[in-house]
Amino acid sequence: MGKPTGNTIRQLRSTGHGSDYYGGCDQCGKHMSECFVSQAKRELLRDDGTLYYSTMGGGAYGHKECLEKYFGPHIEKPNA
Numbered sequence: 001m002g003k004p005t006g007n008t009i010r011q012l013r014s015t016g017h018g019s020d021y022y023g024g025c026d027q028c029g030k031h032m033s034e035c036f037v038s039q040a041k042r043e044l045l046r047d048d049g050t051l052y053y054s055t056m057g058g059g060a061y062g063h064k065e066c067l068e069k070y071f072g073p074h075i076e077k078p079n080a
Contacts, residue, residue, distance in 0.1 A: 002044030002052065009053065011039050012067060012074035025062035027070050038067040038074060 015022065019031045039059035044052055060067060068074065 002046045005043045005045050005051070007043040008056070009041050009043065010071055010074045011041055011053075012036055012064065013039075015061070022061050025066055026060045027062045027066035030063070032063055034064075035061055036064045036067055037061050038071050 013036065015035045015037055018033050018035050019025075022032070022035045024030055025032050025035075037059045038061075040056040041053040042056050044054055046052065060071065
């Protein structure tokens with residue numbers, strides 16, 4: 001296992017489903033045609049110097065706009 005760098009990122013990704021699968025948005029409770037998940041990820045450093053990310057929890061589910069409003073900026077696709 002790597003050493004924590006102290007940095008965290010927020011990743012935002014589509015789940016490929018909507019309210020038919022997940023129910024209402026976690027933030028506003030309204031219907032979602034497309035559901036996104038926001039997850040906090042910890043940055044870790046391997047012995048060889050490469051970085052990777054490990055999820056810190058289950059995340060929050062909702063509209064892309066709601067998740068950005070409540071959790072701030074996100075990275076769409078981290079490099080690891």
